[in-house]
Amino acid sequence: MNAIQDTYPDELSHCYGCGRLNPDGLQIKSVWNGNEAIARFTPRPYHTAVPGYVYGGLLASLIDCHGTGTAAAAAYAAAGREPGTAPYLRFLTASLRVNFLKPTPLGPELIIHGRVKELAGRKVVVEAWIEVDGETTVQGEVVAVQAPDHMLANLLRRD
Numbered sequence: 001m002n003a004i005q006d007t008y009p010d011e012l013s014h015c016y017g018c019g020r021l022n023p024d025g026l027q028i029k030s031v032w033n034g035n036e037a038i039a040r041f042t043p044r045p046y047h048t049a050v051p052g053y054v055y056g057g058l059l060a061s062l063i064d065c066h067g068t069g070t071a072a073a074a075a076y077a078a079a080g081r082e083p084g085t086a087p088y089l090r091f092l093t094a095s096l097r098v099n100f101l102k103p104t105p106l107g108p109e110l111i112i113h114g115r116v117k118e119l120a121g122r123k124v125v126v127e128a129w130i131e132v133d134g135e136t137t138v139q140g141e142v143v144a145v146q147a148p149d150h151m152l153a154n155l156l157r158r159d
Ligand SMILES: CCCCCCCCCCCCCCCC(=O)SCCNC(=O)CCNC(=O)[C@H](O)C(C)(C)COP(=O)(O)OP(=O)(O)OC[C@H]1O[C@@H](n2cnc3c(N)ncnc32)[C@H](O)[C@@H]1OP(=O)(O)O
Pocket: 012, 015, 017, 064, 065, 068, 090, 091, 092, 093, 094, 095, 120, 121, 122, 123, 143, 145, 146, 147, 148, 151, 152, 155
C-alpha cells in the first residue's frame, strides 16, 4: 500500500518531516491499514541526544508529521475517497503534545503508530506513539486541522 505522503501533490511535498521532495528532510512514510497508520524510521548517528540515545526534537518531529499524515489518510477514508485526489485533504499541526516516557535507544528502527481519537469537521485528533524493540518510549497527541482553502489556493496556483 502507498504511503499517504506519496499521494500529496508536488506543491505540498516540501515539508522537512514528510515531504518526499525535500532531499534534506526526514521523508517519513505513513501507511494506513484501515485502523491505524504506521511509519518506520531509523535515526542516523547524528540524531543524538547523548551517546546512545535519540534527540527528543527528532522524536517530536516524527510524532508531528506522522500525526498529520494519519489525519489525511483517515480523512480520505472517512470520506470514502481515494487518497491524494482533489480537493486535497491536507492537514496542518495546530497543537502538538509529546511525553517522553523513557530514553529512546539510538540504533534500532523506530515504529511510529498513529490512531484517530476524534474526527469531526476540519479537525482530527491523533494519538501517536513510538515503539522501539517492543517498548513504547514516546507518546503524543496531535491536533491536525485541514488547511483552509485560501492557504491551499496560494500554494497550488500555477502561472
Ligand atoms: C506552515 C504554513 C503553511 C500553510 C499552507 C498549508 C498547506 C498544507 C501543507 C501542510 C504542510 C505539512 C505540515 C506538517 C506539519 C507542520 O509542520 S505544520 C506547521 C506548523 N503549524 C502551523 O504553522 C499552523 C499555524 N496555524 C494556523 O495556520 C491556523 O491556526 C490553523 C491550524 C490553520 C487553524 O486555523 P483555522 O483554519 O482558522 O481554524 P479554525 O477554523 O478556528 O478551527 C478549526 C477547528 O480546529 C480547532 N483548533 C484550531 N486550532 C486549535 C488548537 N491549537 N488546538 C486545538 N484545536 C484547535 C478549532 O477549535 C476548530 O474546531 P471545531 O470548532 O471545528 O471543533
